[in-house]
Amino acid sequence: MNRILKLFLIFAILIIFTNLSAYGVNQQNTINNNEYPSFDKVEPMIDNKSELIISGSVEKNIEINLDNCIKISLGNNPKISAAFNDILAADARIKQVWANFFPSISWQTSYTYLKQLQLSDAFGRNLQFSYYLAGQATLQQMLYDFGVTQNQATIRRLSYDEYKKTFESVVNDVIYQTKDAYYNLLLALENKRIASDTVENYQLFYNQAKAFYKSGTNPKVDVTIAETNLSNAKLRYIQAENSVNLAMAKLNNVMGVPYMEKYGVKDRLKYKPVYISFEQAIDIARESRPELKLAELKVEEANQTVKLAKKSFYPSLSFETQFQKGGKSWWSNDGYNIGGYLIFPTINVMLIRNEIKEAKYLYDKELANAKDTQNSIYLEIQNSYLKLDEKRNQLPYAILQIKQAKENYELSFGRYKVGEATPTELKDSEATYEQAQLTYYNALYEYNSAKAELEKSIGKNLSGDYDCVKLDND
Numbered sequence: 314m315n316r317i318l319k320l321f322l323i324f325a326i327l328i329i330f331t332n333l334s335a336y337g338v339n340q341q342n343t344i345n346n347n348e349y350p351s352f353d354k355v356e357p358m359i360d361n362k363s364e365l366i367i368s369g370s371v372e373k374n375i376e377i378n379l380d381n382c383i384k385i386s387l388g389n390n391p392k393i394s395a396a397f398n399d400i401l402a403a404d405a406r407i408k409q410v411w412a413n414f415f416p417s418i419s420w421q422t423s424y425t426y427l428k429q430l431q432l433s434d435a436f437g438r439n440l441q442f443s444y445y446l447a448g449q450a451t452l453q454q455m456l457y458d459f460g461v462t463q464n465q466a467t468i469r470r471l472s473y474d475e476y477k478k479t480f481e482s483v484v485n486d487v488i489y490q491t492k493d494a495y496y497n498l499l500l501a502l503e504n505k506r507i508a509s510d511t512v513e514n515y516q517l518f519y520n521q522a523k524a525f526y527k528s529g530t531n532p533k534v535d536v537t538i539a540e541t542n543l544s545n546a547k548l549r550y551i552q553a554e555n556s557v558n559l560a561m562a563k564l565n566n567v568m569g570v571p572y573m574e575k576y577g578v579k580d581r582l583k584y585k586p587v588y589i590s591f592e593q594a595i596d597i598a599r600e601s602r603p604e605l606k607l608a609e610l611k612v613e614e615a616n617q618t619v620k621l622a623k624k625s626f627y628p629s630l631s632f633e634t635q636f637q638k639g640g641k642s643w644w645s646n647d648g649y650n651i652g653g654y655l656i657f658p659t660i661n662v663m664l665i666r667n668e669i670k671e672a673k674y675l676y677d678k679e680l681a682n683a684k685d686t687q688n689s690i691y692l693e694i695q696n697s698y699l700k701l702d703e704k705r706n707q708l709p710y711a712i713l714q715i716k717q718a719k720e721n722y723e724l725s726f727g728r729y730k731v732g733e734a735t736p737t738e739l740k741d742s743e744a745t746y747e748q749a750q751l752t753y754y755n756a757l758y759e760y761n762s763a764k765a766e767l768e769k770s771i772g773k774n775l776s777g778d779y780d781c782v783k784l785d786n787d
Contacts, residue, residue, distance in 0.1 A: 375576040379495050382568060386491040389569030393487055396480040403473040410466040413455055421449040446639040456653075458629040464621045471614040478610065481603035481772075487567070489769035493762050494564040499582045500758040501553070501560040507750045508550040514722075514743055515543040521730060530732060538736040542743075582757040584708060587701070587764055587775050594694050594771050601772035602690055608683035615676035622672040625665045628657040690770065697767040704760035711753040718742070718749035 377385075387393060425444040455462075522539040525531035565573045599605065631654050640646035725742035728734035768774050 385568040396483040407469040447643040459627040478603040478607040492765035498560040501557040503754040505553040508553040598771040608686040615679040619672040701763040714749040718746040722746040
């Protein structure tokens with residue numbers, strides 16, 4: 314009897330333990346689907362198309378490259394339009410100065426009623442009368458002002474040349490911004506492609522883990538790990554896709570066409586080595602960088618202002634003729650006068666002396682500014698040149714990292730397929746491979762951006778004798 318009771322108690326304990334274990338397992342693997350639905354239910358649609366399309370009202374198969382983007386920027390960027398209108402306004406100001414040598418004509422018609430106070434007291438009666446002026450035509454012509462107008466016109470012409478150089482500087486800056494935005498878009502597209510490939514790799518991992526679980530080879534935790542990795546990869550893909558849209562919006566804004574319709578991108582990030590010495594870069598900048606020419610023009614303008622200030626006391630020689638019709642009635646009489654005049658300005662020695670001193674100080678200031686501009690451009694070229702050299706030297710190692718990471722991932726996935734690798738090992742190898750690709754394309758973007766920055770700093774595109782292409786890699 315005691316033996317039977319003991320067997321019954323052992324059997325009951327085993328049943329309770331089994332139920333508790335099952336309950337614990339179920340509690341561990343049961344998920345509230347209302348709060349955390351199955352990933353298959355919320356799985357985003359992944360676009361694997363190689364061509365980027367921006368949504369719009371009309372479907373168009375338009376493809377652009379960097380040259381197209383630069384042309385669009387030059388034709389639509391509002392900064393360029395504003396700088397060009399400054400040139401036109403400066404040209405009009407030159408003609409305004411030369412207008413001093415053109416005749417001026419005026420016309421006057423009036424009626425005047427007079428009551429003379431002094432004469433009325435002297436004669437003992439009120440003297441009142443009306444004066445009619447049917448018309449008075451006056452012609453004035455400045456003959457010579459001893460170089461004042463010519464000096465003013467020279468200053469305006471220098472200002473006109475300054476606006477031309479400013480226009481060139483704006484164009485140079487817009488081209489650089491377009492290049493950088495375009496390369497940033499290419500980087501975003503590469504990141505999106507990498508994110509898409511990563512999703513595919515983790516999908517293979519998930520399918521393999523699921524197959525192992527169904528066959529009873531591996532535990533459910535492998536499927537959970539693979540499912541989590543796949544979900545994270547899809548989240549990164551969504552972020553990469555949004556980065557493409559943001560990069561596209563930035564490029565469109567730089568080009569001055571924020572509402573541009575759909576288009577595809579032809580190019581991919583490539584390595585195009587450029588070999589140019591630092592001395593060559595400086596020589597090119599001396600001839601091509603508009604800011605250097607602009608600084609020289611400002612120095613000359615300040616010098617002309619000093620000369621103009623010294624002419625403040627110069628007279629002007631002019632001719633004037635006048636014809637009048639009027640008198641006691643509108644048409645009762647007529648008259649005219651003709652004369653030549655040598656007109657001296659009102660001279661304030663203290664004022665003129667300090668105006669000349671001010672002009673001289675401003676001239677010295679522009680000399681210092683020109684030197685500062687030269688130093689700043691030298692530093693800018695040096696920074697961009699060293700940055701380009703650094704990014705060029707990084708690329709071979711970035712390529713090597715990709716090859717090593719890819720080989721490591723393929724070995725890990727092969728080991729996992731035969732049951733020798735753990736999910737953690739496979740995940741680490743995939744993450745390393747993904748990061749190696751991102752690092753490589755980011756290095757490519759930085760290299761191309763540094764090249765565009767160097768071109769901006771010297772004021773000229775690197776081509777021809779300065780551009781030596783040896784390698785062209787995707």
